[in-house]
């Protein structure tokens with residue numbers, strides 16, 4: 686049975702005190718309210734990772750993600766953060782290939798393949814984002830675009846490695862816009878992604894990989910979106926900054 690996952694992506698939000706307050710609320714509420722079979726992840730800015738990780742402590746269903754890492758082990762890359770550094774702070778997951786990083790920092794599929802490798806090498810789990818922009822959707826090219834992202838960044842992995850990856854489908858036109866993909870549109874792309882995984886790795890492997898939906902997901906629509914047979918949870922931006930909303934989403938299966 687594949688994992689149900691609700692991952693928050695705080696993006697570049699929260700000052701020190703806000704981050705600690707939000708994280709401690711999430712940990713406490715998740716313990717009391719989130720169903721035991723749902724994995725809860727907080728994707729926090731680098732500077733808060735140490736203190737959030739300490740606060741999460743031994744909570745059994747809450748994990749910490751970073752939002753990026755560098756391709757190289759170490760060296761003269763001023764301002765960058767390595768996978769080994771993240772691991773040394775006990776980071777569990779690393780979000781990679783978010784559309785904001787692809788757009789503003791020009792991350793390519795080839796570069797992301799290296800990031801996936803180094804995250805796995807340091808025994809963390811990638812949350813790998815894919816998705817099309819509006820013009821691609823309007824041209825009916827969404828499947829092709831997502832297929833190329835998977836092919837060029839993930840499909841070099843072995844069966845054992847790909848099983849460690851969580852895939853997040855985020856149609857770029859639905860991120861932070863309030864415009865959610867319909868549950869049918871989400872399920873259709875998730876089924877397409879699953880089919881691509883089946884043709885590359887076979888159905889036993891493909892059925893173990895969690896595929897999350899991201900893009901204006903909130904308590905009022907999560908239940909419907911998570912109802913799709915191939916939708917295993919969500920990658921939540923704005924709504925992950927309010928503990929009540931975020932925890933309500935973790936209960937939306």
Ligand SMILES: O=C[C@H](O)COP(=O)(O)O
Nearest residue numbers: 694860861900901922923
């Ligand atoms: O990583 C999260 C996604 O970009 C979704 O963000 P959003 O929920 O604010 O639309």
